[in-house]
Amino acid sequence: MSTSSTLQRAGIALVAALTLGALPHAATAADTATTTAAGTTTAAAKPSPWRGGWATSPQMPTAPFAPNWSEQGFANHTVRQVVRVTTGGTKARIELSNRYGTKPLTITGATVALTDKGASVKAGSVRHLAFGKGRSVTIPAGGTIHSDGVPFAVRALQSVTVTLHLAEPTGPATFHTFSSATSYRAAGDHRADLGGAAFTESSDSWYFLTGVEVSGGRDARHRDGIVTFGDSITDGVGSTVNTNNRYPDELAERFAAAGTPRSVLNHGIGGNQVTNDTVWAGEKGIERFKKDVLTEPNVRTVVVLEGINDFGGSGWPADFPGGPTPEVSAERLIEGHRTLIRLAHARGLTIVGATLTQIKGSQYDSPANEAKRDAVNHWIRTSGEYDAVVDFDRALADPADQDRMRAAYDAGDALHPNDAGYRAMAEALDLDTL
Incomplete structure (x- = not known):
């Protein structure tokens, strides 16, 4: 639905503790990072151990109503984004999109954690994500990638914080305009921070993150x-x-x-x-x-x-x-x-x-x-x-x-x-x- 530039975005814009797996995780074929070209589909849905916990649709960089970070992109920034999953599990992975990027996108590192308040995350919950051979990954222009799966116990309707470190200049960023949620940005590498003090900037959009998928657990x-x-x-x-x-x-x-x-x-x-x-x-x-x-x-x-x-x-x-x-x-x-x-x-x-x-x-x-x-x-x-x-x-x-x-x-x-x-x-x- 369209929105009107005459209204402020902040208004309406017309427009219990969990046990987290601590043992080393050996990646299986289903857990390993995968990269696809934007828009690739198959004739029939293939069985998957994964199910969507949260998702959003990527968009081309633009700022029609209020300033955001998509057109300039990021350079030596850490972006922290909070989303709520609709179903729980014992393992998690993330999906990142460079669908509208004009050059390869390097993710220097990423973590997933249970949300505390604002940009803070719960102690003991931070998990570093891998992408096949390491913690960094480069996504080609137009591409989408899944991280490897990591042990991560989460309940339905629980909030999860995904943090991306973007050391190299990204150029314009694939994003989602209207998140109705606050994302946070810090200078430098703060992907493993528990507190939110370093995250002094905020935005009401999502960047690069297009999915959190879960597997296992009683919700399967x-x-x-x-x-x-x-x-x-x-x-x-x-x-x-x-x-x-x-x-x-x-x-x-x-x-x-x-x-x-x-x-x-x-x-x-x-x-x-x-x-x-x-x-x-x-x-x-x-x-x-x-x-x-x-x-x-x-x-x-x-x-x-x-x-x-x-x-x-x-x-x-x-x-x-x-x-x-x-x-x-x-x-x-x-x-x-x-x-x-x-x-x-x-x-x-x-x-x-x-x-x-x-x-x-x-x-x-x-x-x-x-x-x-x-x-x-x-x-x-x-x-x-x-x-x-x-x-x-x-x-x-x-x-x-x-x-x-x-x-x-x-x-x-x-x-x-x-x-x-x-x-x-x-x-x-x-x-x-x-």
């Missing part, structure tokens, strides 16, 4: 992961920073509360569209679906909420990176959704279609856009082409005006939900269907 199940795919409403724009209140987070909490933690991975990008590429909001959904969804291990179900930016993007300001995008009809958007359905079914995935949420009173509000939204929602509800439907439109609607978001769920721009709205969305999903 066979191919039951869920990917949520979409724009800023999946990405969590409008939720409170550092609270994990995006709708996929709330969905993961429902599974955990039911005693069945699941891998719930968030592949939303603020501003993203199904049918148009954008400079600041990622490649079009029908292309990035292959890279972001079909490469995730042991996924069974995908929930798709995307399309409102296809309609609203033609009205984006000229000073947005790339300017406005071409106008999209309801029919063209539906064909885009059909492509997503075909891609999911070819991989044997169940795909759930979500109705587009309200725009009345927002920057996208117009009779033409409302008519398109109604047409697409009617198709999602009645065509039977999706395997199942979740009606986020009705879940968030004002009872007195179904075309407007309920005030109690509105983050303030009549477009993005707040924490309560994201909770209502998660509650609208049927756990048995997923």
Whole structure:
């Protein structure tokens, strides 16, 4: 979903102790670091001992709304990033992306630890990560790499801190704009620090880190992961920073509360569209679906909420990176959704279609856009082409005006939900269907 440069990002932007394995770990074939070219997929999902604990979609370096570190990159910096895993395990590895890098990226070293507070980590929990032959690794431009697996006991809904030391200049950095979480930066090598005193700079984006995967433990199940795919409403724009209140987070909490933690991975990008590429909001959904969804291990179900930016993007300001995008009809958007359905079914995935949420009173509000939204929602509800439907439109609607978001769920721009709205969305999903 798009955001407006007139609102501050800090607001809504329109837009128990664990025992950690201490024994030396002999890498197996499944644990060893792997490097792939961006977008590489296979005809059918291969069995993997790994499942996604946390994920995000990489983006091209850009700063459309507020300064970040992506365009300049890093040189002799340590970057510390906090994420919450949705399922637990006894081993962990990370995924790093140089998808949009213009040159090879050298990771001098990396650690994973249990989060304490802010940039601090828990004593005794720091684990140095290896990448095949050593602690450093170079990722080619356009590439993605997994670290080796390391013994690391973590519970579902526990926060994990990943720290990267970047000694050499990186150039522009592959990143994710709207993290709704704080990342930290320090000068020099502080990858093993327990305290956060050296991390004097902060950013509300993620850099290079695109996944934390886990294996083993009581949460292990066979191919039951869920990917949520979409724009800023999946990405969590409008939720409170550092609270994990995006709708996929709330969905993961429902599974955990039911005693069945699941891998719930968030592949939303603020501003993203199904049918148009954008400079600041990622490649079009029908292309990035292959890279972001079909490469995730042991996924069974995908929930798709995307399309409102296809309609609203033609009205984006000229000073947005790339300017406005071409106008999209309801029919063209539906064909885009059909492509997503075909891609999911070819991989044997169940795909759930979500109705587009309200725009009345927002920057996208117009009779033409409302008519398109109604047409697409009617198709999602009645065509039977999706395997199942979740009606986020009705879940968030004002009872007195179904075309407007309920005030109690509105983050303030009549477009993005707040924490309560994201909770209502998660509650609208049927756990048995997923």
